[in-house]
Amino acid sequence: MRIKEDLIVTSISLGGYEVPVPIGLSELLNRAGAWKYIAPGSTQKENPLENYDRTVVKENGHYRTYLTYKKPLEKSEENKKVS
Template sequence: MRIEERLNVTSISLDGFQLPVPEGLSELLNISGAWVYQKEDKAEEKNHLNKYDRKVVMESGRLRTYLTYRTTSTKKFDNKKIS
């Protein structure tokens, strides 16, 4: 199912940081077909970032997003207490 919507972007925030909305962003997103209705189960399957931890920080007046890949240890001796 595809539902066409004309949306207007009024604000943008990234982990609590407010960003200015560039002029023409709504029009660009509407023309490109970026707004697509998806069922929740389909959206979860396509989330490629679910194996990453995300941290957003302000550095020198710029927002930076750090993605850190989550690793799971398979070594047996990792939890072993050594005296």
């Protein structure tokens, strides 16, 4: 179930540290439809990153995560079942 209300991000903490909320983050997340209600005790069946390759690298003393979209395999004409 998607949440139909606009939510406002008022604070972010990461590893116990408070992080400033970037201007426009709430609007970005609301427009993207990023909010989804998951009932307590239920398991999440879909993995939002299943179509991405994830690579973590260290550059200039900082870790960066790169997500690269994997194009789904298209069914070729050879694999079509003909009856």
